[in-house]
Amino acid sequence: MRFEAHIVPQADRLSAAFEHSITWEDDLWRADPVDVEAIHAPARRKFSELLDAVTKERGSAVQARILLFHGQSGAGKTHLIRALRTSAHRAGKAYFGYAQMTPDVANYADYYLRRLVNSLEKPYDPDEGGESGLARLTNHLVADKAVLDPAALEKLRDAKLSDAQLAKMVLALADQIVAAPKFAGQSLDINIVRALLYLQRSDPRIDQRVRQYLYGRQLTDLSVEAVAALDPNTGEGRAFEIIESLGRLMWTVDRSALVFCIDQVEDLRFFDDPQERFQKAARDLIQIANRVPTSIVLVSCLGDFYGTVRDALAQSYIDRIEKAGPVRLEEARTAEEARLIIAKRLAQDGGNGASTDPSLYFGPQFFEEFSGLSTRRILELAQTRACASRRGRAPAEPRRRRGFISTLAAALGFGGSHAADEAEDAPAIDFRELWERFTAQSEAEIPPTTRGCSTCSPARWRWRARSGAAPSISRMKRLRGRRGPARRRCRLAPRDGLCRRGPRLPVQPADPGRRLQAPARPGCCRP
Secondary structure (H helix, E strand, O other), X not given: OOOOHHHHHHHHXXXXXXXXXXXXXXXXXXXXXXXXXXXXXXXXXXXXXXXXXXXXXXXXXXXXXXXXXXXXXXOOHHHHHHHHHXXXXXXXXXXXXXXXXOOOOOOHHHHHHHHHHHHHOOEEEOOOEEEEHHHHHHHHHHOXXXXXXXXXXXXXXXXXXXXXXXXHHHHHHHHHHHOOHHHOOOOOOHHHHHXXXXXXXXXXXXHHHHHHHHOOOOOOHHHHHXXXXXXXXXXXXXXXXXXXXXXXXHHHHHOOEEEEEEEOHHHHHHOOOHHHHHHHHHHHHHHHHHHXXXXXXXXXXXXXXXXXXHOOOOHHHHHHHOOOOOEEEOOOOOHHHHXXXXXXXXXXXXXXXXXXXXXXXXXXOHHHHHOOOOHHHHHHHHHHHHHHHHOOOOOOOOOOOOOXXXXXXXXXXXXXXXXXXXXXXXXXXXXXXXXXXXXXXOOEOOOOOXXXXXXXXXXXXXXXXXXXXXXXXXXXXXXXXXXXXXXXXXXXXXXXXOEOOOOOOOOOOOOOOOOEOOOOOOOOOOO
């Protein structure tokens, strides 16, 4: 295949188009211009259905309020959270809170509150920026003329008032808001209403003290003078009270849900007690879902980590976490998804005159070549190709696949000079890429039963677990109450389900969407 010469000068810009393969926390607050909605479509649809159910005045009737996303590293979990926040904020249906579980914290309720307030201080609009989520919530609180007199609101914002005069005015307006028919039966925290009214002053001196108050921290005597209308933060459950009040205000004034997400949960394994920490974290998340009927909790973690800590959870916790059904985020992308990912990034860079046809840069077989890899690996491989183009080497043309015998003969020096030349020019095998594609598409299945083999019987395995050694056949007959001849022994491994009487058979990849069944040898106890 002949590649165009004008591609090489654009290689630097092309490489930069695929450089952004990791989503950081500061990326969450902006829309992703290269997001492909077809990626993780079931997870997006599940969240959208849950959000619609909560916001259509059926929040208290929704049983599933916790949604678990799990997948391997590079599957796009954080990127998915970014896409969900973008879609929910564009529709004006939610206020997102985000927390990573990396820090070492003793009280997760306080940590969740601080991260929620920090998230609310980010721009609400993911496209245009502008006002923060906290400012939007405050403006919606005071915008209703039936709740607050516009003249009083203007005085609160612009009038020159001393600290004492401002405190008296905030007290009066907060009482007026809480007593309004619109908020009847909402049980709003009047101190949170006062704190939001203070934000209408747009005074940095006051804003800093209000932020500390919303964090649930105690203010010093000098700080209290500037916000004298706020009562001290006291009580063990104060963090939950503030979160509940904010969540109820979001629903009452904006008909929006509170969505709180924890990410990077697998980082708890770097501590000495990951299971205990996850229990505490899950307990406080469930408490938030209990207190705020219009809330949705998202949990994002590696699948193997959740499988490890799940055994330590109480059954009531498991029922609540998995009520909506854990959503597995598939790591392997199909050929069509790989094409959409590459084409989207080329289209984003198309304003500089670059072509949006991926085959010009990566060859005609690029779809099949990238399929089976994760999104991160696809972008890394695309960037590698772009860097090779920048160094003046066009991507290699597809070679005709040779058989095993001819390849072996060429490597050993047989087959003539032509075979030797082909062996020298043969491209190196990327074993990492092949292994990642294999592990992403393959999964061994534990055999459902071990009936018919005395060695593999449940009684024998229970005895082995207690004693740490395998019992004899005579001992097994006494355990099972049998006096007949011992059955043939079959060394069936509990992990991979392969018979040990003969050579192990390799596990072959199955069709997409199916798990693997280990093949049974003749005479094995496996049916």
